Amino acid sequence: MNSTATYPIEKEKGSKKIWKFLLAEFKPKGKILTPFNIISVPVILVGLVIIVIRFWKGIGTVTNLTQEVPWGLWIGFDVVTGVAFAGGAYVITFMVYILNMHKYKSIVRVTVLNGFLAYVFYAGALLLDLGRPWNVINPIIGNNFGTSSVLFLVAWHFLLYMIAQLIEFSPAIAEWLGARRARKILSGMTLAAVIFGITLSTLHQSGLGALYLMAKEKIHPLWYSEFIPVMFFVSSIFAGLSMVIFEGSISHKVFFDQISDKNHHAHKKIVIGLSKICAATMFAYFFLQVLIFVHGQHYNLLNTPMGYWYLTEIIGFVFVPMLLFVLGYKRNNVLAVKIASIATILGIILNRLNVTVIGFRWDAATQYYPTWMEIVVTLTVIFTEIWIFRWVINRMPVLRESPEWAKDNH
Amino acid sequence: MKIDRRNFFRAIGATGVSLALGDQISAASKNEESTDVFAILYDSTRCVGCQSCEYACAEAHNLPEPSESIEADIMRLTNENRRTVVNAFNTSKGEITIKHQCMHCLEPACVSACLTQAMYKTPEGPVIWRADKCMGCRYCMISCPFDAPKFEFHSPNPKIVKCDMCYQRTQQGLIPACVENCPAEAILYGKRSELLRDARKRIVESPELYNDYIYGENEAGGTGFLYLASVPFEELGFRTNIQKSSYPALSKSFLYSVPFVFVLWPTLLLGIHEATKNNHTKNIDEDE
Incomplete structure (x- = not known):
């Protein structure tokens, strides 16, 4: 009896405490005048102004989009390329939770956080590109389901996958807030979220390629094939892992103080292990590319400017980095792996832009190239994401070890 | 009502069969229906290039009056301010004028691309765009093999603009504005099957006048806009790489x-x- 009477008061005290805690956490931590801040803040401010102009005067005012090329940098890079790089989250969760490869456990949280923020921001960038964004709920609610559309599938998967990733990451939030019971419930949901997330990822990583299946004559024949969905899926594996390697090597310098000695030592092993997987999937990808090329019978196109461009992508940014990955794990050379990961990242950017922008209506009278404003908005999206990422890393147990109470055997 | 086991299985079976077959049956009848939709036959041998259709179209849809006249071999394109254009080409048979607009495919790529059902193939035949559903993603523009849908890039409340075969007029019992105002009777409105028959008849009756091809009969799996001309369509600025099956x-x-x-x-x-x-x-x- 007594406890029921006192309980509400205690609860009020508790929630007050939480508010104080949250307020304190929202204040910036660390140095303010870092090189990153000095560069990113002006870019973000200019980007916000451009976004206001875009909603006020129309998309054409700030972009170079044409009636022939209606999707430009914001879709081709922000969404299509950004999501490929976020693929690391489903690959790493597959390795840790499905294959039970314990070795990679220490990078799960940071990868999932990265993936989650990438989806939030890059799918958010999609809103900037929508002409009539107030109707964006139409495919989600109501009787406007365009179920024959690949974009309908992609839109739903983005939404559901974001929720799945939030669940995967939520134990870290619970640990930050000190919510013991919530953490227990949320970690119990991890495996289900992981399985659901991998299924969704398989479908929408390939779905982003399938978007372009109907644009058969509009994409340069060296980049169009009916297998675009398969190629997008396979390449998302090494795109995501290369991003994990690249991002990890930066995090390990910037957030040095957060990472325990044990994880520091383990990191080299992780990088070498990931390079093996990259090399294997890149070999499969390269082999498929050759098969598709031979089947397409486009030999005559190789000796054209677009043909040289194609060879640059396939040889220079797939085959060469693949060899570098092999060299890296054979010789235990982390530097080679890092260089390979950067080359792979560039190769993925090339590939996605070749399908979506450069090779799209390559024969159009007026070629599309992005305005400086489109580039600044893209940078704004990326920088804002890094700001949020840093804010989370500095507060929640992502790179650093979980608190003592939250350490269980899973 | 009491449901015993036998009845239960019977009901399940019936539901299953109708679920499996129902789709196919309705799909088959839909196909028959969709080939006999309303369509337009455009005969470029009759077209004199007067641009009356452009003026009539602009007036019917509250668009600015066309300001450019036709010049041979200068390809004008439809855009957010004009739903149809007439172009002239120097061909093997002299200067020929030809009209361009949305093709109203029987199986439209834009409709299957639309995730909000804003692009809609009406049962009557025209492919129309519905403002209240569209979110402006422009995936219809990416998918359309004819580049028909155009977008108002310079508006905060942009619309997709394309020929809608004057759907509102035809609902009121009128015929499309371009058809009504063509002084040369180059544009005909009617059932697709009848127009195809008419087109074939014209080719048979004057083989010296026509190139033996009906553009739109099979392009993209068949379109609601059918073309006749005296020269091969490559000479008239048409895409020749359009596949003959559904997009x-x-x-x-x-x-x-x-x-x-x-x-x-x-x-x-x-x-x-x-x-x-x-x-x-x-x-x-x-x-x-």
């Missing part, structure tokens, strides 16, 4: 694989997880 079919195999992945993946993943569970404990032992 939505290109993404069908991908969409069909979705339910399979959705059922198979979770099962497989859970299976692998269970099978490799022991690795987990082993690894921990090795670490410590």
Whole structure:
């Protein structure tokens, strides 16, 4: 009896405490005048102004989009390329939770956080590109389901996958807030979220390629094939892992103080292990590319400017980095792996832009190239994401070890 | 009502059969219907290039009056301010004028691309755009093999603009504005099957006048706009690489694989997880 009477008061005290805690956490931590801040803040401010102009005067005012090329940098890079790089989250969760490869456990949280923020921001960038964004709920609610559309599938998967990733990451939030019971419930949901997330990822990583299946004559024949969905899926594996390697090597310098000695030592092993997987999937990808090329019978196109461009992508940014990955794990050379990961990242950017922008209506009278404003908005999206990422890393147990109470055997 | 086991299975069976067959039956009847929709036959041998159709179209849809006149071999395109254009080409048979607009495909790529059903193939035939559903993603523009949908890039409340075969006029019993105002009777409105018959008859009756080809009969799986001309259509600025079958079919195999992945993946993943569970404990032992 007594406890029921006192309980509400205690609860009020508790929630007050939480508010104080949250307020304190929202204040910036660390140095303010870092090189990153000095560069990113002006870019973000200019980007916000451009976004206001875009909603006020129309998309054409700030972009170079044409009636022939209606999707430009914001879709081709922000969404299509950004999501490929976020693929690391489903690959790493597959390795840790499905294959039970314990070795990679220490990078799960940071990868999932990265993936989650990438989806939030890059799918958010999609809103900037929508002409009539107030109707964006139409495919989600109501009787406007365009179920024959690949974009309908992609839109739903983005939404559901974001929720799945939030669940995967939520134990870290619970640990930050000190919510013991919530953490227990949320970690119990991890495996289900992981399985659901991998299924969704398989479908929408390939779905982003399938978007372009109907644009058969509009994409340069060296980049169009009916297998675009398969190629997008396979390449998302090494795109995501290369991003994990690249991002990890930066995090390990910037957030040095957060990472325990044990994880520091383990990191080299992780990088070498990931390079093996990259090399294997890149070999499969390269082999498929050759098969598709031979089947397409486009030999005559190789000796054209677009043909040289194609060879640059396939040889220079797939085959060469693949060899570098092999060299890296054979010789235990982390530097080679890092260089390979950067080359792979560039190769993925090339590939996605070749399908979506450069090779799209390559024969159009007026070629599309992005305005400086489109580039600044893209940078704004990326920088804002890094700001949020840093804010989370500095507060929640992502790179650093979980608190003592939250350490269980899973 | 009491449901015993036999009745239960009977009901299940009936539901299953109707679910499996119902789709096919309705699909078959739909196909028959969709080939006999309303369509337009445009005969370029009769077209004199007067641009009356452009003026009539602009007036009917509150668009600015056309300001450019036709010049041979200068390809004007439709845009957010004009739903139809007439171009002139110097061909093997002299200067020929030809009209361009949305083709109103029988199986439109734009409609299957639209995730909000804003692009809509009406049962009557015209492909129309519905403002209250569209979110402005422009995937219809990416998918359309004819580049028909245009977008108001300079508006905060942009619309997709394209020929809608004067759907509102035809609903009121009128005929499309361009058809009504063509002084040369180059544009005909009617049932697609009848127009096709008419087109074939014209070719048979004056083989010296026509190139023996009806553009739109099979392009993109058949279109609601049919063309006759005296020269091959390549000479008139038409895309020749348009496939003769349906565009939505290109993404069908991908969409069909979705339910399979959705059922198979979770099962497989859970299976692998269970099978490799022991690795987990082993690894921990090795670490410590």
